[in-house]
Amino acid sequence: MAGSIAAQPPVTTRTGGRARRWLPWLLLRAGGVLFVLWAVATITFFAIRLIPGDPAEAVLGGPGSQASEEALAQARREYGLDRPLILQYLGYLGRLLTGDLGHSYSLRAPVAEVIGENLGGTLLLALLSLLVAAAIALGLAAWSVRGGRGASGVSSVLEIVGAAVPHFWLAISLILLFSTWLGWLPPVSVPGPAGLVLPVLTLAIPLAGFLGQVMRESILDAMASPFVLAARARGEGEGGVFWRHAARHAALPAIGLAGWAFGALISGAVVVESIFARPGLGRSLLAAVQLRDVPLVIGIVLVVALGYMLVTTLTDLADRLADPRLRRAGR
């Protein structure tokens, strides 16, 4: 659920250059990642403390448990909830450094294990949705470039509408159409590909709307550029011109958007995973927050933050490799 984005690749950090100068860029990047992860963990740790309700109660099978005083006292000792907040925080950071994400209260299992089980589902969903979104956006762009007069008008409207649809309204409509009325697809996720189609479509369509709008500008610029005229003059057909030249140029802003898209996919996953009952990080996060399961919330948030940082680092790298002008311009 990140904000909207205009067709503007982000300005990356200010160092760059030949192999020798990659090192400072890498160091700076690694430093940035560590800082962000630390900040995210800290903010979440203290933010959750603001939530009303007794954390110890969350430990004992969630809210409303009529656990006895001894049970609550024992839980506080066991999870160190009786120590002053700062000590808890430092203890927590210490364990974090050793990779111990702690124990989930609600699922009574190590957080790392819970995340391990759910990570696959969400990653698969996110990656497939990204690919389908890119395919739809590219398809629309190709159609609008070669489809004649009305094509580009219609496809740009489709993109705007696509970007404006709330995930859950789309999910409900898709279930109504493809499952209830047409009966082609299962309404909830079942093992195997059939269960993936609707969830992926629900995430991919809004993302395709955004990607399409962003790629459209750079594709139209490329198609009107001198190097495309030169390609045509060499005898290249329209198809060759689009796939060999314009499509690559559309990839640049799309790569720049990847960081934001990752955030949008994770937020979307929360909604899609609960409607289609797919196991995943999104759904576990929602449940964990409602059950005040502190370690699980922080664990998931950290994994998502790490994922986000990986994606932005990769896009930063891809930017530099794909478009040498960025590297040479020292940006």
Place this chain on the structure above:
Amino acid sequence: MRRPRPLELIAAAVLLFLVLAALFPSLLAPGDPLAIHPAESFLAPSWAHPFGTDESGRGIYTRIVHGAGPSLVIGLSATAIGIGLALVLGLAAGLGPRWLDFGTTRFVEVLFAFPGLLLALLFIVIYGPGVVTSTIAVGLSTAPGYARIIRSQVLLVRRAPYLEAARVLGRGPAVRVFRTLLPNLAGSLFVLVTLGIGQSIVWASSLSYLGLGAVPPAAEWGAMLSAGRTYVASFWWMSFFPGLFIVLSAVSTTLIGRSLQNRVRSA
């Protein structure tokens, strides 16, 4: 000025309807959005009730019209919060010295690293659901996206030759920023605002869907959509129309924003 394309007319008409509905709801829908008529519940769309009725017999058309106000308010104020915060961050990063740029960018990345929805979830669970908290939550979670765009725009404008020309003409830094840099930035901000309004309404409705948004019986589109969700198999219109208006408002604000931008650019 270019002759308006049919699409822009439709978008303008939708926006006009929404603003009218927001300002004078009783003009377009005289009924009371909250009054219940248990005998007339779950009626299909008909002349009496163009969009059908909900589980308590309230006209969905009436509630959508009366819901326009709150939904637009959420859209506008969330965008204001989002872009306001982003403007501060973007300008600090774009104009300030390098260390400030580095610091702000790291801060924006931290905000970005939080999945938008989690930021909203935490905020709402701490301060309780409701229109105000969900508006601030949507504003906060959209700010990093805008901050990143504003920062790149500022850097772009800051390097523009006409700023250097102003310096050659002897204009001081303050004059250069306020008479030249900011007004030129405003152009690109305008698009962000129109895009932002649509997105804020969509995200606010997602929060209502998760039960974190407007408190019943308020006629807010997201809450109506969420309420209709359980009846979708038997009474499709309860969810369809609120959803339709959420999409319509987001699409028309984007279209109007885009066409105004083209007008400004080609004027």
Place this chain on the structure above:
Amino acid sequence: MSAMLEVRDLRVSFGRTTVVSGVSFELEAGECIGLVGESGSGKSVTARSLLGLAGEGAAVSASALRFDDHDLLSASPRLLRRLRGREIGYVSQAALLALDPLRPVGREIADTLRLHGPLGPRQRQERAVELLAEVGVPEPELRAGQRADELSGGLRQRAVIASAIAARPRLLIADEPTTALDSTVQAGILRLLERLRAEGMGLILISHDLAVVSRLASRILVMRAGEVVESGPTDEVLGSPRHPYTRRLVAAVATDRPRWAPLTEARPMAGALAPSPSEALPPAAVPSEVVLEASGLVRRFGDRLAVDDVGFSVRRGSTLGVVGESGSGKTTVARLALAIDRPDAGTVRLLGEPWSEATERERRPRRARIGAIYQDALSSFDPRWTVGQTLADALSSGRTRRAGEEVAELLERVGLGPEFMARRPRGLSGGQQQRIAIARAIAPRPDVLICDEPVSSLDVSVQAQVLDLLDELQRAYGLSYLFIGHDLGVVRHMSDELLVMRGGRVVESGATERVFGDPRHPYTRELIAAAPRLNGG
């Protein structure tokens, strides 16, 4: 044997506007024909319509449009695609952008072979390297793998030509092949085209630069507003131009025109400043005070030494020309003179007082004493302001933006009417934009004006008007110019004294006529020799 290419009264129109009408010419193999005209004359559309690439929505008609036995008018898209690249090669107008920045240069050349040859991917790559060598690119293996932005302008142009001739076409269309190239590089490209023509390739050379076309073309068509105003053998057209437009074109070429000689018919200067239209007379030699001087300037970017120990002095009322190829450091010198950039070493003094050492706050009040105009005038205007607002801002040093009569008078002084006040610079021609830039620069009555390539991107005739305007203003206000350019003819015509720069160093300096009369440094000699001249050779 009928000609290889026959064009009979070609007509191209977009919707209601006709862009090309009544163009006819023939071309034999091994012959070069020149299409000359200013921007908007339709020369480029004429060439492109031969390939069926006139543009979106173009209506092309002709009584005959034949290449060998192919009728280009009724050719099917498939046939046209087969002709392009295999039979007719095309070097596009903005050559520096004609290579896809994201793909290796070798791949762009291999594409032509892929489309029209039987070679497999590996042989294509090898052939591409051979082609690069053939067009004179050093270290072709290395260059083939690099991307467009890693090559200099000249190398990029050669790579584009390699791509155009890869399939050995029998006709090559070269559209503005040498614009924005330094003269020495330009000379190299023309020699390459000459070799291709000699090897039997038909060549259509399109340019706005008469001198460039005159070196290669045996026949010339002069085009204006879509029509051919004059055509014939090159020496005839240039030697004794019949049509008044051709005459003006030939006259406007600044090369070899003495200092102060007006390049345009002496137009009576309106307003109080009309000097008597006497023949070219330098202003009275007033005991000239040094208004701007620099000594020992050094500026380094990373490990590249852009300016190395440069010194100069500009006298009141006179022009110091700075000439050199791109990358010679002349623009950096201009930025140091304007104190936009800080030198690593050396000083700049303005009107006798320290200028580069002063703090920005100290400099601000004296900024009015030194103005600047740039090659791309449009990008130096605030996009949101009208012409009136821009000039009012310059006049009132920022306080009021009221368009008053002083603005109208300022416009008049640069030869523009008051109706321009309400217009937006974006909607004006290149020449008009540069005039407004000049008006803005002289508004605060400066002593010195830094002109960084002010006319390089203008058509020859427009260029002449701007240069004459600068002369008039210099004579009227005793302005001193630091005039920077890469076109030797223009710089020579404008400057009293000259600096020749190469690789950040001043290789030669002195009075302009002395430097051109007997150039001492070999690089200066090479520069002068490479500059294209109207009288061919």
Place this chain on the structure above:
Amino acid sequence: MNRLALPLLSAAAVALLLAGCSAAAPTNSEPVSGGTLVYASGDGEPTCLDPHVGGNYPQALVATQYLESLVSKNKDGEIIPWLATSWKEADDGLSWEFTLRDDVTFTDGTPLTWEAVAANIAHLQNPATASSTGYLALQKVTGVEKVDEHSAKVLLSAPDSALLDSLSQPWLAIESPTALKRSQEVNCESPVGTGPFEVTAWDRQQSITLERNKDYDSPPADAGHKGPAYLKKIVWRFLPDSASRYAALRAGTVDVIDNVQPDTIVAAKKDDTIDHLDAPRPGASNRIELNSGKAPFDDERVREAFIRSADVDDAVKSLFFGTAKRSYSALSSVDKLGYSDKSLFGYDQKAAATLLDEAGWTEKDAEGYRVKDGTRLELDFPVSTNQSIPAEQSLFEQIQATAKQAGFKVDLHPLDLSSWYGALAKNDYNLVSAPYTKVGPDVLRILYHSDGTIPAPSGYFANLAQLKDPKLDALLVQASETSDQDERAALYKQAQQIVLEGYYILPLYDQQNHFLYRADVKGIRALPTVSTPTFYDAWLDR
């Protein structure tokens, strides 16, 4: 564009045809062994599969399939034998002796002996188990003694007429003593019982897998057959979204769904491929409690005025499509000792107005809400979005609207579970609705005895109406101790009269508990104890 449309339309038409007619189901009369049943629950996934820990209804639903209790109940509400073949209360009522079946073994091989009873009761009373429902039900139990290898004596601090009712609930089912020695984490993941199925896998947030117990032969007295269950396997899934849960049932992806919405019940009636099981839960009826512990409901006239101003009948009819019958009692209609009095709850705005005037709420503010010495008649109503189904939340909205006519300003606050309990703990409510499932009328003691207002350490307390009436307390204690059924019935009747006539609660309907299942799944029945369906007798007619 039309080039593409033609093929798309024809494909859709074909698919519609296929989906329309369901495959003709082969009809066998005899139960068929084998097959896997997929159960889709709308509740949140339990945090622990051992119902001793915590003790909520989702745990009871799944535990019914693999754990068994000492005793059960039949349709007429009489206690019938299960793991215990017979039982005897001591004359002084301070102990009960249970004789166990001698031919039952737990699925981990441990034989069922008296030690199992002792171990389970100890496990329930151990604070570390953090049991709530089980812990509260065994408050009077002080210990367990061996009588012989297969019979145990349960010692009490005071006579407890509700002991058998309590022991019949899944939250007090008997688990293998050997298994109980394992860590709570392991036991939560794979509890060991004597039931017809056993837990073989728990893939969190995905599904629980139960497989047939081959050696099973200890069904309750009223079971449909003997020996092992027919089904080979049960997959227990969690589909929180009600619309997609119902769609999954229609698509055949799942076989049984719970938490069914009223409109889907009506739709299912029209669909012959889906059958309906209505099993209202025992214990308290679904009701709105009026917090008499603080203003304005400390005044009985204001309480009656509110109840008179709430038009519940119309709302129930329109929102529940007749799938729920209006209740005028504090107890579920399943409980034989339920007492109801329709006359107390008639919708009468005039009466409400006069009552409010008598109570001093005479002035009205601009929006028509009643005001008394400057304070507005405003009521906070926290609503738990987890526990109240959407139809019930709409009912509260309709009550809010009708109460507004009488001058009450009702503020609804839909909250997630944690915030909801938080609000109750801080006494931050005037109205609240909380379900309570328990076998037997003793639920009245938990809900309305003044002890119920003393919050547990976690802040939770059950007496949400904050009713402190010594006379009522005495009645409830006496009823819980007498074993004479007629005396017990008379006592509970008087108790309920006090609660109803004091206008402390606004009863709505029985605690709804609806299930929909594919018509080709035969032999599903709800245990008459806590109305959880058992799939012991179920088989697939496929």
